[in-house]
Amino acid sequence: MIRSVKNLNRLLTIGRVLARHDALFLLEELVPMARHLSSLLRGGKPSLSTGRPGQRLADALTELGPSFIKLGQALSTRADLLGEEMAADLSGLQDKLPPFPAHEARRIIEEDLGGPVAQHYSAFDDTPVAAASIAQVHFAITTEGREVAVKVLRPGVEAKFHRDIDLLYWLAEWAEFALPRIRRLKPVETVKTFEDSVTLEMDLRFEAAAAAELAENFMGDDNFMVPEVDWLRTGKRLLTLERVAGIPVDEVDRLRDAGHDPVGILAKAAEAMFKQVFRDGFFHADMHPGNLFIGAKGELIAVDFGIMGRVDQSTRRFLGEMLLGFLSGDFRKVAEVHFAAGYVPADQSIDSFTQACRSIAEPILGRPLHEISIAKLLGQLFQVTETFAMETQPQLLLLQKSMLVAEGVGRILDPHINMWQLAQPLIEGWMRENLGPQAKVRETVTNVVYSLERLPRLLADTEKTYSMLVNQGLKLHPDTVKTMFGDQRRKTPGGAMLPWILAAILAALLILK
Known part of the structure; x- marks a missing residue:
């Protein structure tokens, strides 16, 4: 009872914010009177936001604070729930907030590392270079004279997040109870996935481990760089990384002036994306232009490892076979792969699903090569889930968003080149090695040896x-x-x-x- 009263009170506050931005449309299915409530909660005043529904929702979530900014970013992967346009609007949600005071950052550093800041850093810049919903970043110099970037968790963010996540669970439970047809979308499980993701992001030791793993995967690769972790100056609320310098990947004119070839950069980005997804099954899931820089030698430099994704070997095989089927026009093969993976229930019609795959792919694959979007293809595929009772696959949703962001970066660098065209030889080679007859023999031998x-x-x-x-x-x-x-x-x-x-x-x- 107390939980319900607390959540209802919090929901009323959220409702007012959503109403001010005319963004209560998401509740219309659960609350038929939501449209009238919106005008009532605004007190007859005009909306603070204009534009498309997704843009209004993004403004409202920004006002609601850190938890809801992260929620908006998570929802940007759910084109199957919100539609492509709204998901795209939310994907542009800026994870930026006013900085918190430097003395708070210093206090957290001293509590996590023990002793005064000067004991660990000979210089510490009190002016942050970036302030996001979870943490902010300061430049510093270690006592050994090394230039570093220090990421400090925002004070009190854990308590605010746990308050809001309880509300989301409460809403998801009611949604499953009141709307049985949406249970296949797993709202409670989706909230759990969101909770796990942000919980990891709020423990900066996990981000440090992700950075170290990604760096290990690309050891010896001169085209992709990950800053080194300073483990002695890293804790739950504190992460110290090697300071890196480079040009943001979306500043094409600066890149050209520095002597870099945008097409060459695009080829490196495509290769790095391929290696992360298919070779390693561990990928940077937030590779927007603000997190990707180009170094003096043309190498890609990644930062911010709070959101990472994983795809296991079977999912990679599924992706490889599905892409091969789509690109070759073998839509029956695409359908068979979905049924074999268990993504489509066995009681559904494989012929109808084959037809659905064709209806999705033909309009996209029929466009000029540089306009083809594999991410859009996946997004539209996810939208047919209700028709065929497909269950949500969170790892594929995160990958689809990452591919969408990567394609956006590619079009900034050169709008006439498709990054998947550049990666196609790598993907085909991987598929031959992992899906061909030799791979099946190798898999059989491996199973025998294991037995x-x-x-x-x-x-x-x-x-x-x-x-x-x-x-x-x-x-x-x-x-x-x-x-x-x-x-x-x-x-x-x-x-x-x-x-x-x-x-x-x-x-x-x-x-x-």
Whole structure:
């Protein structure tokens, strides 16, 4: 009861903000009177925001603060729920807030590292270079004389987030109860995914680990750089990284003036995206222009590793086969891949789904090559989920958003070149290696080797079980015997033979002894 009262009170506050920006449309299905409530909560005043629904919603979420900015960014991956236009508007949501005071940043550093700031940094710039919803960044110099960037968690953000996440759970639970048809979209599970993502993002040690893993994956690669983590100056609320210098990837004129070829940069970006998704299954899921710079030698420099994505080997195989099917026009193959992966229930019509895949792909793949958007293709595919009872695949939604952002960067660098065209040889090579006959042979051999490695343990377990049977006997409860044998005798013609078959097996074991 107390939880409901607290959430209703918080919901009223949120409702007023949404109403001021004429953004209550998301509640219209749950609350039929939402349109009239919007005018009532505004007190007859005009909306603070104009433009498309997604733009108005982005303005409202920005006013509501850190948790809702992150929620908006998460919703930008859900074109299946909101539509492409609104999802695109939310993807441009700026994760920027006014900075918090420098003395608060210093206090957090001292609490996390122990001792005064001067004990760890010989110089610390009190003016932040960036302030986002979760943290802000200061430049500093370590006591060893190394230039670093220090990311400090925003004070009190954890408490605010947990208050708002409880509200989101409450709303999701009510939505599942009141609207059974949306259960397949897993609203409660979606909130859980969002909670896990932001919880990780609020522990900067996890971001440090993500940066270190990505750097390890690209060790020895001169085309992609990740700043080095200073682990001695990193904690739950504090992350210290090597300071890097470069030109933002979207400042094309500056890049040309510095002697960089935008097409060459685009090729490196396509290769880096391919390697992260297909080779490693671990990708930077927030690679917008503000997080990607070009170094003096033309290398890509990534920053901000709070949002990362993973795709397992089976999902990568699914993606490879699906892309191959789409690009070759084999829509039946695309449909079969979805059914084999379990993304479409087996009771659905594979012929109808094949037709749906064709209807989605033909208008996109029929365009000039540089206008083809694989991310848009995936987004439209996700929108047919309701028709075919497909369940939400969070890892694919995050990947689709990342691909959309990558395509946007590519079009800034050169609007006449498709980055997937540049990556196509890499993707085809990966598919030959992982989906061709040799790959199937290799997979079979791997499974056999794995089985052989398990064989000694399996034999040891069998011997142990056999020893127990001989020395201690096999004791079964009468009800168990009745369940095993009594019903079988009545239901199956050979049911009466089953006890004798088991007895013969046990006798054989005793003879072999």
